[in-house]
Amino acid sequence: MKITMLGYSGSGKTTLMHGMASTLAPGNADHDYALIPRRKNDDELASFNEEVDVLVDFLENAVEHAGSWPLGTNKTTIYPFAIEYLTNHKITNIEWIDFRGGLLTHIFKPAHRDEKELEALFFHLIESNAVVIVADSYHLSHFTRMDEIRHFSGAKTINMIMNRFDRVYPNRELNVLIVLTKADSVDASWKEENYQLLLDKGMEVFDPVVKLCRKNNNWNGGILPISVIGEQNVERKIMPKAELNSPMDIPFLAEDKIIGLPQPFNTEYVLYFCLGFSLLQMKNVTKESIADYQKTIEKALQDAGTLNSIWSFVRGKPSAAEIARRSSERKKKDEESLLQFESHIETLLDYTRKRVRLFV
Amino acid sequence: MNVERFVYSRTLSADYRWIITSSSLTSQETQFMERFLDLFKKYRFAYTKAPLKPLFCIHFPKTTVLFTLQSGMFKDEFGRDIYSLEGICAGRVHRKALWRKMPEIIGNYTAILNAWNDINFQKADNLVNKPSTSYTLEDLISGRETPQIENKEILPESSDPSDTIILPFVEEGLKKLKKTVNSPSFSPSNFAFGCTAEMVKEKQFRIIAYVDDKNRKEPQTKTTERGRKKSFISDTSDSALQITVENPQKVTEKKRFFTDEKWKKIVNKIRLIFLKK
Ligand SMILES: Nc1nc2c(ncn2[C@@H]2O[C@H](COP(=O)(O)OP(=O)(O)OP(=O)(O)O)[C@@H](O)[C@H]2O)c(=O)[nH]1
Ligand SMILES: [Mg+2]
Numbered sequence: 001m002k003i004t005m006l007g008y009s010g011s012g013k014t015t016l017m018h019g020m021a022s023t024l025a026p027g028n029a030d031h032d033y034a035l036i037p038r039r040k041n042d043d044e045l046a047s048f049n050e051e052v053d054v055l056v057d058f059l060e061n062a063v064e065h066a067g068s069w070p071l072g073t074n075k076t077t078i079y080p081f082a083i084e085y086l087t088n089h090k091i092t093n094i095e096w097i098d099f100r101g102g103l104l105t106h107i108f109k110p111a112h113r114d115e116k117e118l119e120a121l122f123f124h125l126i127e128s129n130a131v132v133i134v135a136d137s138y139h140l141s142h143f144t145r146m147d148e149i150r151h152f153s154g155a156k157t158i159n160m161i162m163n164r165f166d167r168v169y170p171n172r173e174l175n176v177l178i179v180l181t182k183a184d185s186v187d188a189s190w191k192e193e194n195y196q197l198l199l200d201k202g203m204e205v206f207d208p209v210v211k212l213c214r215k216n217n218n219w220n221g222g223i224l225p226i227s228v229i230g231e232q233n234v235e236r237k238i239m240p241k242a243e244l245n246s247p248m249d250i251p252f253l254a255e256d257k258i259i260g261l262p263q264p265f266n267t268e269y270v271l272y273f274c275l276g277f278s279l280l281q282m283k284n285v286t287k288e289s290i291a292d293y294q295k296t297i298e299k300a301l302q303d304a305g306t307l308n309s310i311w312s313f314v315r316g317k318p319s320a321a322e323i324a325r326r327s328s329e330r331k332k333k334d335e336e337s338l339l340q341f342e343s344h345i346e347t348l349l350d351y352t353r354k355r356v357r358l359f360v
Numbered sequence: 361m362n363v364e365r366f367v368y369s370r371t372l373s374a375d376y377r378w379i380i381t382s383s384s385l386t387s388q389e390t391q392f393m394e395r396f397l398d399l400f401k402k403y404r405f406a407y408t409k410a411p412l413k414p415l416f417c418i419h420f421p422k423t424t425v426l427f428t429l430q431s432g433m434f435k436d437e438f439g440r441d442i443y444s445l446e447g448i449c450a451g452r453v454h455r456k457a458l459w460r461k462m463p464e465i466i467g468n469y470t471a472i473l474n475a476w477n478d479i480n481f482q483k484a485d486n487l488v489n490k491p492s493t494s495y496t497l498e499d500l501i502s503g504r505e506t507p508q509i510e511n512k513e514i515l516p517e518s519s520d521p522s523d524t525i526i527l528p529f530v531e532e533g534l535k536k537l538k539k540t541v542n543s544p545s546f547s548p549s550n551f552a553f554g555c556t557a558e559m560v561k562e563k564q565f566r567i568i569a570y571v572d573d574k575n576r577k578e579p580q581t582k583t584t585e586r587g588r589k590k591s592f593i594s595d596t597s598d599s600a601l602q603i604t605v606e607n608p609q610k611v612t613e614k615k616r617f618f619t620d621e622k623w624k625k626i627v628n629k630i631r632l633i634f635l636k637k
Contacts, residue, residue, distance in 0.1 A: 009375050010438040060405075071401055072440045074376035075394075102375020111488040112374060241372070241437070243482045249373050255439035 001094040001334060003274050004124045006161070007134030008154035009101030010254075012181030012228070014070040015063065016134060017079065017098055019228030020267040022062040026055070026084065032347075033091075034084045035271060041080035041093050063228060064262045073100050076117060083275060091275070091341050092334065097124050104157050125165055126300060127327055129281070130175040130274035133158055133209065137225060138236075138254070140201045141186040149205050152250050159208040166212050169300040173218040175277040177356070178206050179270060183225035185236050185256070195225040199357050213359045220277045221359035222352070224270065229256070230263030269355045276348030282335050283342055293331060298324035361454045361461075363500065364492035366427075367475040368394060369444030372437050374485040380475060382449050382492050384423045393418075393427065395562060397445045400429040403556050406571050407431075411530055414554030414571065415469050415537075416447075417462075418563060424458055424548070425449040426465065428473045434481050446475045448500070457497075459548040462541040464501055466534065472500050529554045529569040540567060 005013045024035035037058035039046065046054070058079075061070055079096040099121065106112030125131065139153040150156040162176070180202050183195060190198040202223050203210050213221025235257040244251055298321055352358075364382035368390070371379070378390060396416065400407060407414070413428050427447025434442045450458045465472055479487070525540060527533035537553055540546060549566035552559055556571060 010436075010440075069438075069440060071404075071443065072370060072376065072436060072438075074370070074401075074443070075398070100375060102370075102377075105373075105375060111486075112377065245373070245483065245485050249485070250437060253372075253437045253439070255435075 001092055001130075001275075001278055001338075002097065002124065002128045003094060003130045003132060004097040004121075004128040005099060005132045005134055006104065006121075006158055007099075007101055007181075008136075008157075009072070009105045011101060011134045011136045011154060013098055013101060013134045014073050015228045016132075016179060016181055016226060016267060016270065017096055018059075018062040018070055019226075019262070019264040020270055021081070022059055022064065023264045023268045024271060025059065031268060032086055033268075033271065033275075036082045036084060038080045038082055038093070041078075041095050043093070063258065068258065069256070073098055076100050076103070076120065083271070085341075085344065091344070092338055097128075104154055104161075107157055121161075122165075122168075123301075126169060126172075126297065127330075128174070129278040130177065131162075132270060132274070133162075133176065133178045133206065134181055135178065135202070135205070137180040137183045137190070137198055137202075138185045139250075140180065140198065140205060141190050146204065149201075151248070153205060155205045159206060162209050162212060166216065169296075171216075171218060172296070172300075173281045174216075174220075175274060175281070176209060176213055176219060176221045177270060177273045178202055178209065178221070178223040180223065180225045182227060182256075183265065184227040184229055184231050184234060194355075198225055199223050203357075203359075210359050218281070220281070222273055222356040223359075224266055224273070224356045226264075226266040226270070228262060228264050228267060229258065230260075230265050233258065233260030233262055235259050266355050269352060272348050272351040273356050276345060276352050279338055279341060279345045280349065282338055283345065294321075294324040294328040297327050361450060361457045361497050362494045363448045363450045363454075363458070363497050364494060365446075365448055365475045365478070366390075366425075366492060367444060367446045367479070368397060369446075370436060370442055371434075371481060371484040371487070374488075378489050379479070379484060379487045380490045380492050382423075384449060384451060385425070386420075389420050389423070389425070392562070393425065393445055393447075396427075396559060397429055397443060399556060399559050400431075400445075401443055402558075403571065404431065406556070407554075410554060410571050412534060412554060413470055414529075414552070415466065415473075416553070416555070417549075417551045419455065419548060419550055422452050423449045424452070424455050426458075426469075426473065428469060433476065444476075446473050448473060448495075448497075450497070455548050459541065461497055461501065463538045466538045466541065468501070524565065525567045527553070527567060527569040529571050533569050537567060537569070 005017070007013050021035050021037060024031055024033060026034040026036050028034065036051075037054050039050065039054050059065055063069060077098045079098060081094050081096055083091045083094060085091055100117070102112065103114065103117050103121065107118070135153045135155060135158075140149055143149045143152060147156075150159070180195075180198060183191070183198065186198060190201075202225075206223075210221060213219045237255045237257070239253045239255075241249075241251055241253055301323060364384065366381050366385065367379045368376070369379055370376040381390065400414070407429075408431075413430055415426070415428050417424065417426050425447055426449070427445055429443070429445055431441050431443045433444070436442055471477075527536050527540075534553070537551065541551075550563060551567035552563075552565040553567070553569045554571050555565070555568060560568060
C-alpha cells in the first residue's frame with residue numbers, strides 16, 4: 001500500500017507521521033494496530049537486532065524522544081512501514097511518502113520549482129491508495145477571508161492538484177483524508193462539540209476536494225483534526241515578520257515551544273481511515289481485470305506526458321507499459337494479501353467513524 | 361586564483377535549495393554534497409556535542425570543493441533550525457595552488473567558508489541558484505587573522521600511501537591536519553575532518569577524523585560491499601588509494617597503533633639507509 005501526504009512546508013506532515021508512528025509503536029497496550037518502521041519495503045523478516053535498530057532510529061526523531069520538533073524535510077522521503085494487528089499478525093507493508101513541502105509552497109515560482117519532483121508527485125499519487133492532505137488549523141482560524149485562508153494554508157494549490165488529478169485519471173479509486181494539524185493551537189470556540197467549527201471551516205476551504213469525493217463513487221473522503229503535542233504542552237508565540245518580502249508570504253513567524261510531554265491526539269485515526277477504506281475498496285470496487293488496470297495506468301501516464309524524464313531516471317525503465325505492468329503486479333499482490341484481512345474492515349471503519357467526519 | 365562560493369540551505373519562508381551555486385559544479389556533484397548534509401542531519405546529536413565544525417575537501421574531476429556543514433545559525437518561519445552546507449570551489453587548474461593555501465584555510469575555515477557573510481538572510485527568500493561571484497582566494501583569506509607560521513616537521517603520515525590517516529576531531533587534530541596538508545610530499549587528497557562512517561562510504565578519503573557517533577550504530581547491511589562500491593564521480597588524484605572503512609569504535613585503538621607503527625617504519629628506513637652505506 002502507498003500513502004502520500006500533501007501539504008505546504010510547515011503544515012506538520014513530518015510531525016504527524018512521527019506522532020502517528022509513536023502512538024502506534026509496537027507493544028502499545030492501548031492500541032490493537034501497530035505501525036512499524038522498516039528498512040525496506042519487502043517481506044523479508046528482519047533480525048531482532050535490525051528490528052530494534054530501525055525502530056530506535058525512527059523513533060528517536062519523534063517529538064517525545066527528541067524533545068524537539070522534527071527538522072524541515074529537505075528531500076521527499078519514502079518511509080516503509082509494516083502494519084501489524086495484535087500479536088504480530090502482519091497485515092501489510094505500506095510506503096508513507098513525506099513530500100518536501102516547499103515543492104507545493106513554491107509551485108508557482110519557476111525558480112524554486114523542481115519539475116522532476118513535481119512529476120514524482122504525480123506518479124506517487126497515481127499509485128497511492130490514500131492521499132493525506134495536511135493543513136495547519138491555525139491558518140484556518142487566523143485568517144478571516146476565505147481566499148486568504150486558501151492561499152496561506154496551501155488549499156488553493158492542493159484543490160488545483162486534486163482537480164487536475166481527477167481529470168487525468170478519472171474513475172480511479174482513491175481515499176482522501178484532510179488532516180487539520182496543530183488543532184491544539186486554535187481558540188477554544190473552534191474546539192467545541194468535537195471541533196465542529198474547525199471541521200466546517202476545513203470543508204469550506206477544501207470544498208473542491210470535498211465535492212470530488214462526493215462526485216466520484218470510487219472516492220472516499222473525510223476530515224480529521226489532530227495534534228501531535230496535545231493540549232497545554234506547547235507555548236505558541238506569534239511574531240510579525242521583521243521584514244515582509246512580499247504581502248503574498250505568511251506575515252508572521254510561529255514558534256511552538258514544547259513545555260510538556262506530548263499527548264498525541266487523533267493521530268492514529270489517520271491510519272485507521274487509510275487502511276479501512278483501502279481494504280473496503282479492494283473488496284467492493286468491481287474488480288477491474290489486472291490487464292484493464294494496466295491499460296488505465298499506462299494511458300494516465302501517457303496523458304500526463306511526463307514519462308521519459310522522471311520515471312526513466314528513478315527506475316531506469318523508460319516505458320509506460322513496463323511501469324504499468326509493475327504497478328499492477330504490486331496491486332495484485334497487495335489485493336491478494338489484504339483480502340485475508342477483510343474481517344478488519346468493520347473494526348477499522350468503526351474506529352474511523354468515531355473521529356473522522358466523513359463526506360457522504 | 362579564483363574561487364566560487366556555494367550554499368545549500370533554506371531561508372525564512374523558502375525551502376531547501378542551492379541558494380548560491382557555482383556553474384563549475386555538475387548536478388551529480390551537488391547531489392553528492394547534499395548527501396553529506398542529509399547525513400549531518402541524521403547524526404546531528406553527535407555533531408552538536410562535537411567541539412568543531414566539520415570540514416571536507418573533495419576532488420571532483422574538474423573541480424575541488426571545500427565545504428563545512430552547520431546548523432542553528434538561523435531559524436525558519438516555523439522556528440525550525442536551519443541546516444546549511446557552505447563552501448568554495450576552484451577549477452582543476454588551481455588544484456595545486458589551492459592545496460598550498462590549505463593550511464591557511466584550515467586555520468580559519470569557519471570564517472572563510474561562511475557564505476552567510478555575503479547574504480542578508482532576511483531577504484534571501486528569492487535567491488535560488490544564484491551564480492556565485494568570483495572571488496580571489498586572497499580576498500577570502502585576507503582580513504582574517506593570519507595563521508602562525510608552520511614548521512614543516514615530519515608528518516603524522518605513514519610511508520605507505522594507501523594508509524588512511526586518522527585524526528581526532530578536536531583542536532589538536534585540526535593542527536595535525538594543517539601540518540599534514542602542509543607537507544611538500546603530500547599531494548592534494550580528499551579529506552573528511554569530522555565525518556561519520558557512513559560518510560566515508562560515500563567517497564575515498566585520505567585523511568579522516570570521526571565525529572564521536574559511537575552511540576549511533578551504523579546500518580549493518582553489507583558494509584564492506586557498499587564501502588567498496590565506487591562512487592559515480594570518478595576519483596582523480598587518489599584513485600589508487602583503497603577505502604579503509606573504519607569502525608568508529610576502533611578509532612582510538614587505531615590511532616595509538618598508527619603512531620607507533622609510523623615511528624618503527626621511520627627508524628627502520630633510517631637503519632636501511634645506514635646499512636646500505
Ligand atoms: N502546536 C503545534 N505545533 C505543531 C504541531 N505539529 C507541528 N507543529 C509545528 O509545525 C512545525 C512544522 O512541522 P513539520 O512537521 O516539520 O512540517 P512539514 O509539513 O513536515 O514541513 P516541511 O518538512 O517543510 O515540508 C513544527 O516545527 C512545529 O513547530 C502540533 O501538533 N501542535
Ligand atoms: Mg517535513
